[in-house]
Amino acid sequence: xxxxxxxxxxxxxxxxxxxxxxxxxxxxxxxxxxxxxxxxxxxxxxxxxxxxxxxxxxxxxxxxxxxxxxxxxxxxxxxxxxxxxxxxxxxxxxxxxxxxxxxxxxxxxxxxxxxxxxxxxxxxxxxxxxxxxxxxxxxxxxxxxxxxxxxxxxxxxx
Numbered sequence: 516x517x518x519x520x521x522x523x524x525x526x527x528x529x530x531x532x533x534x535x536x537x538x539x540x541x542x543x544x545x546x547x548x549x550x551x552x553x554x555x556x557x558x559x560x561x562x563x564x565x566x567x568x569x570x571x572x573x574x575x576x577x578x579x580x581x582x583x584x585x586x587x588x589x590x591x592x593x594x595x596x597x598x599x600x601x602x603x604x605x606x607x608x609x610x611x612x613x614x615x616x617x618x619x620x621x622x623x624x625x626x627x628x629x630x631x632x633x634x635x636x637x638x639x640x641x642x643x644x645x646x647x648x649x650x651x652x653x654x655x656x657x658x659x660x661x662x663x664x665x666x667x668x669x670x671x672x673x
Contacts, residue, residue: 543604543669546577547624547632553640567622570634571606574624578669580660586622593660598645603627604661604669607645609653619655 549562550573556564560573568586575582583589590608601607602625609621623633623643632642643650661669 543574543578543624544626546574547626550574550640551632551642553634555634555636555639557636559634565634565640566636567634570640571622571624575660578661578665580665582660587619589622590619590656590658593658596657596659598654598657601625601645601657602659602666604659604666606658606660607631608655608657609650610655611653617655621653625657 550565550570553562553570554564555566556569557566558569559565560569565573568582568584568589571586571589572582572584583592586608589606593606596602596605605625607623607625608619609623610616610618611621612618621633623631625631625645626642629645630642631645632640634640635643645651645654
């Protein structure tokens with residue numbers, strides 16, 4: 516079992532580093548890399564386990580940026596941004612309940628190159644493509660909570 520877990524974690528890390536993020540050597544990427552592979556835990560907000568909004572809250576807290584606790588509340592923070600105008604660090608929101616009625620039930624952090632990182636209920640903290648067959652039709656909105664000064668600060672190399 517340990518070998519399978521190690522192989523899966525290695526695969527997750529390889530996929531994470533293929534993200535092509537503008538934050539590739541940045542402070543934000545360092546915060547995210549440190550939790551890739553963490554397990555999912557409902558209500559979780561630590562490396563022992565995250566839910567989706569607990570993950571985003573944790574990462575942004577590391578940057579000194581306070582976010583509301585739930586994905587629906589986070590979807591009202593910052594400023595709205597079009598999917599075509601996403602920048603690394605933007606929050607991306609989805610309707611994963613299955614009703615596709617625009618209600619927000621999941622959040623992740625856009626990392627560039629059409630990819631985002633999030634706490635999946637089945638796979639823990641992972642990266643995925645926005646245009647994957649699962650997420651493409653479930654996308655609801657995106658929000659920018661990093662102002663230009665914060666973006667520059669956290670995009671700078673470590």
